[in-house]
Amino acid sequence: MPCRTGDRSRRPPVLAGGLAFPSDFGTFYAPNISSDATAGIGGWSVEEFASAVTLGVSPTGKHYYPAFPYAAYQHMTPGDLADLFAYMQTLPADATPSLPHDVGFPFNIRRGLGLWKLAFVPEQFVLEAGSPVLERGRYLAEGLAHCAECHTPRNAVGGLDRSAWMAGAPNPSGKGKIPNITPAALDWSEGDLVEYFTSGFTPEYDSAGGEMAEVVENLSQLPRADREAIAAYVKALPAVP
Structure with missing residues (x-):
């Protein structure tokens, strides 16, 4: 997952996030998805992980921006999702906080992403x-x-x-x-x-x-x-x- 790695030369990778993705709608920043229980996803269940990856919904029910390619990952099999989650839990934890996205109005209103998914994320x-x-x-x-x-x-x-x-x-x-x-x-x-x-x-x-x-x-x-x-x-x- 090179998009989540700040220093891409490190092995094993440290998925601390921070990489910027400029777009017409603002700049998105890859979040920390390391195994850190607070800054990353170390405290998530495999079910919460699957919901985030395939549905674009956080454990708190918040819609993720489609800079995270859940529209593609929705096709992942349960077995591959479970294997990916298990692998990520073996990677180093990192306490670096995720950066907030720099997205202006009206794209900063995440509620509209539910409608966006209905229109543009066919199964x-x-x-x-x-x-x-x-x-x-x-x-x-x-x-x-x-x-x-x-x-x-x-x-x-x-x-x-x-x-x-x-x-x-x-x-x-x-x-x-x-x-x-x-x-x-x-x-x-x-x-x-x-x-x-x-x-x-x-x-x-x-x-x-x-x-x-x-x-x-x-x-x-x-x-x-x-x-x-x-x-x-x-x-x-x-x-x-």
Whole structure:
């Protein structure tokens, strides 16, 4: 979870939060989700963790902003949620307080997020999967890896435009654009994609940079079959210019 780690070189990671996410609606800060019982989530139950991750609701009933990608994590299986929670409890505790989000009116009124979820967080997957490999790739790409959070454009109120799924989007930092990875723009083979997910090298012998370098670092730790499933998913996406 590199988004939650201030010093990304530390191993094991310390999920103390603090990383800033600038957006059109203000700046969001990743919270402390270390095992600290007061500043982090060390005092949560697995049920409270599941509610936060898949529903975007805190143990006190407060809606989380969708900068936390619960719209993708809603697809996680109970087993994977329980395993993730158990793993996070083994990581170091850190007492650093979470930073408040810098979000102005009217987006600072969290009550409206319940309506936002009803409108823009459908339960269905996007891609129709006709094989076990595509089902696995869809689960990983649309769920755990939450690829669409960066690669899909958003509407005026921040909802993902599912008609342009994975067709690229402005970089939230304001620098450049997240690329279109549908077959309309990406002509790599499945083998090319698997190699990229493994080593970060493109068919042109360029290499992944920026945030994608960290994504590749994580993807490279998956079983090869999972990287192949994600590659099959990318190749099966509808072409969107």
